[in-house]
Amino acid sequence: MAVIKNVFHGPKEMQEELVRHFKIWADVCRANDPTRPWISADGEDDGEGTLPTYVIHYGGPDSFKRALGTKKPWGVGEAGPAYYGTPQEVAQQSGNPRSYLSFEDRMEGVAAISHKSLMDQHQYEASFSSVFNLAWYGLKPLELGQSDTTKAPALTDGIFFGPFVEGKPGVQPERLGPYSTTLNPGYDPKLPLYATWPLFDAIRDAQAAKPVDYKPAHAFSLDVGKTKSVTEASITDVSVLAGEGGKLAQALGDLGVSVASPGTPATTLLLFVDGAAPPSTDAKAALNRTLQAGGTVFVWGANGATLEKLNQLLPLPLELTSRTASSLVPATQDTLIGGVTPAALYFSERSPSVILNGGLGGAFIEKATPLLKANNTDWMKWNRQGEPTKTAMVMRSEREAKPSGVALAALSVGTGRIVVCNIPAVAQTSQATTLNRTLLMNLGVILGDGTQQRNMVDANGTVTAVLAAGRYGAGSVEQARNVTQVSPDSGPSIAIGNVVSDRPWASVNAAADGALNLKELAGTDQASSTYLSFWLNSPKDLANLLLDPHLPTLDLVTGKVAEAQVWVNAKPVATRTEGGDAIASPLLLAQGWNHILVKAIRGAGENGNLSLRLRSNQNDYLTQLRGAQQILPGAPAPSAVAEVIDSESAKARAIKSGTKPGTVLVSSERDEKGLANARFKVEGEWNYPGVWTSPEAGKRAVWEANLPTAGNYRVEIWYGDDPNNDHATQATVRVKHAGGEKPTRLNLRDKTRQWHDLGTFRFDPGWASVTL
Structure with a gap:
């Protein structure tokens, strides 16, 4: 019935025909075995009232309570994620962060989920309780007739029987291959009768005459240390050594790293080497300087064609193996x-x-000391694979020999160290970008936004990646509306894997049609709420009309929901429903990063994909938005030095009123010179309101801010319109900071009347300057 209703969306007549057959099949059962009154159909409940029993296919406390209310004998035909659950699904449902590490760890999560299901069945007085899968997932497949499991099974491995005899009654196996059964009634005397998975223990404990709690072999926790905070970052500019065709510098820039130009002084505490396109042996002197200073030489990437050249720079030879992986694990603890x-x-x-x-x-x-390595479990051999082979495939992936899969390793050299990394520097997913940025944060690098953080809102306004938590079950849509599981002001603490109200935040991507795949989230099939979290960086303050009387409007459309609640920076947004969509309007984004939290509420059975789409009355504004699934690790808080070029007093005051707390604003206005914390000076004739009347080579304009404390500050610049189309197109703006000077080229005719981010830098207390 569920397939007819929810898959085929069959008409009422088709449903009635199935109910008619329930009666036919029940009569067949009674005619063939009148001694047993139990007649059931797994997952059909009670056949729309036609069957004497009520049997559930999967389900949870809500469906158990409903079954109890029928006053009929009831039970569960199949439950638990033993045969289908991916590590991510098991981790989300069980709360076991170790589920990703190995198949045994995954099975401990499965055991916990199944034990809870059985205990819930007992609580609601099930006539029989089951989670199915005991013989196949409570027990391990056995390597019958294979002595060396580090090798792939051959046709000569296994247990062999006599030749098949035609006409002889009974089962006549000719060969039982390795991993083809979980029971060994004497087939292979070297192996036990059976070997248990944790699920066996969980079922035993829950089904005991006096049920006991399931106790996993490993605690459902994992100490992975902490990512360095933005206040601990101190490295502003880094150097990258590369040969011809090197792409690492660009990749680091896209990740938000400020890469120094060749020949420009940069920190000696961190030096990057493009391992895929290594520099000549002349670079060895630079490596030695960093190592002698107690710094880190970070070799990112390896290429078989250039490996010999790279090895000329290293103290010991590096090799590249054929190992690939879709999952990594920590090899040790390291900052x-x-x-x-x-x-x-x-x-x-x-x-x-x-x-x-x-x-x-x-x-x-x-x-060296390996830090990250390929997971010994190849989850691609399990996820979405066929039931008859997947367990043997994943067990073989763990047991069979494979080449080195080290992805990140560190070698101490004197007081410094050399780190080699073969994780792609050019990330293909937002999750990979977050991983790379986390490594950079832990190296102490001050990160800007980076273009790789800007790929989750497309030009049409479709939100292509979010973090999601749920589904949180409720008795009705109204009940889901009135219960809050996620605090609207929790944005900075939302990150992949963090748990909120017993549900972890998971990364979710959109398909080509914009639909977010939420079907894999844990939860109920009844009415529920799912929380979606993401960040938007706006170049404009949409709430301050003083800045621009022609500000764009911005709405958020949540598709395929009963209703939705939306918050921007913890403030609720008015939302209405139209034709199955929920429209939040207006989204009053502040300039810079904004946290968006969506609570999508759906009725019973409405657990398909939904979508998020931004819309604006100015389409070009959508192309200026930048998005991120999570804001950490990311740029420091906006304690910024802001510069105003070519502005009038009224504009300057308007801009100043829209800046964030902690901002120091320096204007080119004549009436704003000589303030206690801000000053402006210029060489040459400077015409109010901020234009050189006779520009000459070498002339400079300097904005200075008096910073009270050392720290990381984001530097932004604002310039006005160019009505005569005669402003500079290659203006050089230089930010002088604690680590040196960062030049940036700007086209002052382009993108006027808005703030431009020049980067985030470390400054000492006192006067800091920006020069044009």
């Missing part, structure tokens, strides 16, 4: 991977799924 959870290293359900396209090996790795 470089602080805060990196197993969930953050699991890409097996992403597209593309490969996060390691060649393991690192050789004498260098033998001497």
Whole structure:
């Protein structure tokens, strides 16, 4: 019936025909075995009242309570994620962060889920209780007749019987291959009768005469350390050494790193080397300087074609293996991977799924300390694979020999260290971008936004990636509306893997049609609420008309919901429903990063995909929005030095009124010179309101801000309209900071009347300057 209703959307007549057949099938059962009154159909409940029993297919406390209310004998035909649950699904349902590490860890999560289901069935007085799958998932497949499990099974492995005899009654197996059964009634005397998975223990404990709590072998917790906070970051500019065709500098820039131009002074505490396009041996002197200063040389990438050249720079040779992986695991604890959870290293359900396209090996790795390595479990052999083979496939992936899969390793050299990494620097998914930025944060790098953080809102306004938590069950849509599981002001704490009200935040991507795949989230099939979280960076303050009387409007359309609640920076947004969509309007974004939280409420059975789409009366505004699934790790809080060029007093005051607390604003206005914390000076004839009347080479304009404390400050610049189309198109703006000077080229005719981010830098207390 569920398939007719929810898959085929069959008409009432089709449903009535199925009910008629329920009666026919029940009569067949009674005619063939009148001794047993129990007649059931797994997952058909009680056949619309036609069957004497009520049997559920999966389900939870809500459906158990409903079954109890029928006053009929009831039970569960099948339940639990044993045969289908991916590590992500099991982790979300069980709360076990270790579910990603191995198949055994996954099965501990399955055991906990199944034990709870059985205990719930007992609570609601099930006539029989079951989670199915005991023989196949409570027990391990056995390697019958295979002595060396580090090798792939051959046709010569297994248990062999006599030849098949035609006409002889009974089962006549000719060969039982390795992993083809979980029971060994004497087939292979070297193996036990059976070997248990944790699910066996959970079922035993729950079905005991006096049920006991299930106690997993490992606690459902994992200490991964902490990611460095933005206040701990101190490295502003880094140097990248590369040979011809090197792409690492661009990749780092896209990740938000300020890369120094060749020959420009940068920190000696961190030096990047493009491992895929290594520099010449002349670069070895620079490596030695960093190592002697106690710094880190970070070699990112490896290429078989250039490996020999790279090895000329390293103290020990590095090798590249054929190992690939869709999931990584920590090999040890280290500050470089602080805060990196197993969930953050699991890409097996992403597209593309490969996060390691060649393991690192050789004498260098033998001497070094591996930090991240390929998961010994190949989850691609399990996820979405066929039931008859998937368990054997994933067990074989764990047991059979494979080449080195080290993805990140560190070698101490004197007081410094060399780190080698073969995780792609150019991330293909937002999750991979977050992983790379986390590594950079842990290196102490001050990060800007980075273009790789801007890929989750497309030009049409479709939100293509979010973090999601849910589904939170409710008795009705009204009940879901009135219960809040996620606080609207929790934005900065929302991150992949963090748990809120017993549900972890998970990364969710949209399909080509914009639909977000939420079907895999844990929860109920009844009325429910799902929370969606993402961040938007706006170049304009949509709430301050003083800045621009022609500000765009922005709405958020949540598709395929009963209703929705939306918050922007913890403030509720008025929402209305239209034709199955919920429209929140207006979204009054502040300039910079804004947290968007959506509570999508759906009725019973409405658990398909939904969508999020931004719409504006100015389509070009949508192309200026930048998005991120989570704001951490990211740029420091906006304690910014802001500059105003070519402005009038009224404009300056308007801009100033729209700036955030902690901002120091420096204007080119004559009546704003010489303030206690801001000053402006210019060389040459400077015409009010801020234009050189006779520009000459070498002339400069300087904006200065008196900063009370050392710290990380974001520097932004604002300039006005160009009515005569004669402003500079290659103006150089130089930010002088604690680590040196950062030049940026600007086209002053383009994107006027808005703030432009020049980057985030470390400043000492006192006067800081920006020069045009």
